[in-house]
Amino acid sequence: MSIPSPVLILGARSDIGRAIAHAYAAEGCDVILAARRVGDLERDRSDLMVRYPVKAELAEFDVLDASPDAFLASLGTQPATVVMVVGLLGEHERSLVDDAEATRVMNTNYVGPARYLLAAARMLEARGGGAIIGVSSVAGDRGRGSNFIYGSAKAGLTAFLSGLRNHLAKKNVQVLTIKPGFVATRMTAGMKLPPLLTTTPEDVARVVLSAQKSGRDVVYVKPIWRLIMFIIGLIPEPIFKKLSL
Amino acid sequence: MDRFVSFDDRAGTVTCEAGLLLSDLIDVVLPRGWFPPVTPGTRFVTIGGMIASDVHGKNHHGSGSFCDHVLSLDLMIGDRVLTCSATENGDFFAATCGGMGLTGVILRATFRLLAVETAAMRQRTLRLQTLEQAIDAIEASLESTYSVAWVDCLASGGNLGRSVLFLAEHAQVNDLSREHQAQPFARRRGRRRRVPIDFPTFALSELPVRLFNKAYYAAQRPGDALVDIDTYFYPLDSILEWNRIYGRRGFVQFQCGLPLAESRSGLRRLLEQIAQGRDASFLTVLKRMGAQSFGLLSFPFEGYSLALDFRATPENLLLIDRLDAITAEHGGRIYLAKDARTNAASLAAGYPRLDEFRAVRQRYGLDRRFTSLQSRRLEI
DSSP: OOOOSSEEEETTTSHHHHHHHHHHHHTTOOEEEEETTGGGGHHHHHHHHHHSSSOEEEEEOOTTTSOHHHHHHHOSSOOSEEEEOOOOOOOHHHHHHOHHHHHHHHIIIIIHHHHHHHHHHHHHHHHTOEEEEEEOOGGGSSOOTTTHHHHHHHHHHHHHHHHHHHHHTTTTEEEEEEEOOEEOSSTTTTSOOOGGGEEOHHHHHHHHHHHHHTTOSEEESSTHHHHHHHHHHHSOHHHHTTSOO | OOOEEEEETTTTEEEEETTOBHHHHHHHHGGGTEEOSSOOSOSOSBHHHHHHTTOOOTTHHHHOOGGGGEEEEEEEETTEEEEEESSSSHHHHHHHTTSTTTTOEEEEEEEEOEEOSOSEEEEEEEEESSHHHHHHHHHHTTTSSEEEEEEOTTOOGGGTTOEEEEEEEEOOGGGSOHHHHTSTTOOOOOOOEEOOSOOOGGGGSHHHHHHHHHHHHHHOOOEEEEEEHHHHHOGGGGEETGGGGGOTTOEEEEEEEEEHHHHHHHHHHHHHHHHHHTOEEEEEEEEEEOSOOSOTTOOOOSEEEEEEEEEOOHHHHHHHHHHHHHHHHTTOEEOGGGOSSOOHHHHHHHOTTHHHHHHHHHHTTHHHHOOOHHHHHTTO
16 A cells, blocks of 8 residues: 655654654655644754655644644645644643643543644545544553553544544544553653563654555554453453552 | 754755764664764764763774764763854864763764765784784785774784784775675664673683684685674674673773874783783784874874783783783873773873863863763763
8 A cells, every 4th residue: 555645743852753744755755744833853854854855844733722724725735644643741640630730641641632633634534535544552452550541542532533444444544542551751751661562663654654554453662562451351340440550 | 852954965965963882873774885984893973972981993093093084073071052063162062072971961962974875894813822923914905994903912922913814995896796785785684692791700811712712713715705783893793782791790891092203112011921821812903093183182193002802800900900001101091981991191191282181171160060980080
């Protein structure tokens, strides 16, 4: 499957977003980098254009407050692949006691991305085809005491992508769900991550690209996570609720 | 910090952030007909590091060191960013090129590239029985763009300095076979191997290395051949984590330069000392250096440079102290980029402009802001 270009990357400042932009540009796809205070990404834009024979553009974007349809309509070039990388881990302990923080985590991981991808779906459907890629999380596979505010929002995103895939299956729009597991990025800097379960932004980008090309639906970046989350899913609730996971 | 800022592929100049890896630079510029004008023996270095060490390559005798091709750089000293070049903030430029990061943080650099027609090298291999023959052969081939000799440092007596000399030029399109002429910049992506474990101590003891060196010497066929650019410049890069062959204790490097007039006698004494130690590595490299560059602490100067690795053992550290002494007695100097153990006196003996370097640091208060374990050990 060839990659519909240009590629819009929502959340292009993040480490995973940057790696994904490089991976697509290396494939020869034009890219649109969308982020807050996008002027800062001018250096990334020129870097991409020096490295690869592609066009790179910038677009100001905030997953929380802009209007999705107006944002997409304002783009100079209409994207054919839309990648949603936006996410916010937040501080779980703080989210438990601070409604504003919890709301921010929920909106950034579910409400905002779902609204934008819904708008993207309308645009791609009207265009006659394309691809939507959402970076969700293994944390959404089962709510756990240690991160269920983030996890539940990601669970929402996973369910949203699953339903959207179903909705668009006959409309020539591929919908791909990516579940990275632990990734060594600025978001996880300082956390102790188990090496065997941890991947890099570059690996995530490689997997995104190959999964899109081979028409996959749901992909765990490290396959071991599928097994781990399957086992975690099997634990009966009466036992699960007593575990500290 | 690893972004390209601009690349003029007509003029062959690049501006990039200092954290860009040389291997990424090559991947981008080589397909468009350009190559770094000077490259060290590994691609896994940053442009900032190449400037801080003012690295040299196998072409120093003709092309100088890396900083000879740097047009300008941006240097952050505390809260200010200075643009430095030969004509602007020249004192900073001369101190920063080869200055081991002690003058500030290099943010960006602009440098020239070398135009090439292919990603292949025309290599000529010569086997030389003795040190004298090796030096004669190197002196006789100074017009060759690239020149480097591998030395069997365990050979002694009549075989002292037994070497294999590799001369090379960038291949032109019509040097390639017809099938390769259509894609002159195609690179063979050899399989990368990774050293899976720390080697046990005996693996690098005398006998295996002696056998390896003999076999390696015998295996080098004299004559001409076309070789891949990566194979010629970066033989070790295809073996990831190669340092693990030195075992858990790791290794130390030694590299010195000797003035031309003292090179034959000095190299003989160094090699005798090393052969006596019986514990040197299989990778000993002899290079002819050209004229001294402008960097105040820049290493290369006219003469010969000898580089080798040792297992990190107490005996070898003592041996390297003796090599320091021989180097100093012959008016030579030690390469800061390879050093992990020398002392202030040995360093100062080889660098007549060290005081100028210190003066630049003091003038701008950099001596209090930027230090390293090495700068404190060597009182730079």
